[in-house]
Amino acid sequence: MTGKRLQVDWTRCDAHGLCAELLPELIELDDWGYPVLADGDVPGRLSEHAEHAVRACPQLALLARTPKA
């Protein structure tokens, strides 16, 4: 997942907060429990954790996309 960027479908996200538990290096929660994503691409050392967070989201609201050139 190196070079990918995380993105949230805000219409799906229900503030379960799993993503922030699985990937605290890149995801914090705001005042209401919704994810705040770190800027930039997912660094290689975190790619496995990021993949795990994407798969674990019960709303399928967390996405990892290749940024457009």
Add this chain to the structure above:
Amino acid sequence: MTTTTITTRSSPRLLSGVDLAGRLDLGRHLAVHGPLPAALRSGTQDVLDLADAVNLRGRGGAGFPFARKARGVRKGRQDSGGAPLVVANGSEGEPASRKDAALLMRAPHLVLDGITLAAVAVGAREGRLVVGDPAARDSALAAVRERGREGRPRVRIRVVGVEDRFVAGESSAVVRASAGKTPIPVFTLTRTAAGGVNGRPTLVSNVETLAQLAVLARVGADEYARVGTADEPGTTLLTLHRGGGAAVVEVPLGTPLSAVLGSASDSRAVLVGGYHGSWLSGRTVTAANLSRSGLEAVGATLGAGLVVPLPASACPLVEAAPVVRMLADESAGQCGPCVHGLRAIATTVQELADGAVAPGGVARLERWAGLVTGRGACAHPDGVVRFVASLLATFPAEVALHQHQGCGRPLQGLLPLRPVTLLEDAA
């Protein structure tokens, strides 16, 4: 009741003839504007070259270059092979704005001409005209009937009614409405140009933009650019509020704001653009010109063309607080940061207006603004934050005063919360 009049100033274009004739039916429309040039109607001449020549930009708020958007749809058609579609956005979700409704009620055929030209430009055989205001919808339906099955290549235009709500005007919501679905914004990874209504390459354009295209097609680039500024030729429609009423006016781009305000030009607080727009005060009111660059120079945008001056007897914080509440309530309720963030912001702005805000309230507003921006499926939360941030930045003395006590100025309701009415006989 707030009423709206339609006024033309020097060299009207979109509003040509409406001061004498009221609504231009097909016969009057042709008498005032003449037919569309055959070469543009058939597509042997590319209307996008004309749009490029005069830097035609969208008049719905975002100001995106029209020709670039249309070329994106051409490319989407090549890539996907799907039948393209033109969607004219006349939903006008801004309750204080009535320029699109006025245009559809007085000169609906210019909008239909614009849809036809845009359809020819992107190779579409179909157009949808999305309208919020019921009277504007009737006028648009009548105009489609007046035309019958004329023209070749034929472009079939259908009128789609949507409810008057704020987020229904957002581009992805209009695309949904055109497909017969509830008009709320959606999260999508596909650009509208590549896959919009039912996955078809879709050109979404504001109705005023399309009417400008219809005028441009007739007068040509040189004549079109005779008014306006060198970078931003042509005219623009504004909804100008004053004394509890509203008027739709057409002015050349670059017109000084003070000239439009007239006796209200000494106003200490002027809202420009819309409820996603910005506040001006004092020097910036005097300095501002009504063009994209002219307003950018004072930190504002032309947006949807709304201009609301407040008298000295009105407090901008007190007047704005119910608007922020309404905007929070108008969230489609899909995205958490918008739902929770705007609700918290609206409550604190009202507390500030009442002179009853807890210590640190303004700092919290600023933090929440950062948490809401860019975290929704549409630009609604970002727009509301812009409105509130501009309010706080433009009136620091009022904000300081209100942190300790109210200013004593009562709410006058000068910023409408419900759509303002357009009177049929007001012109």
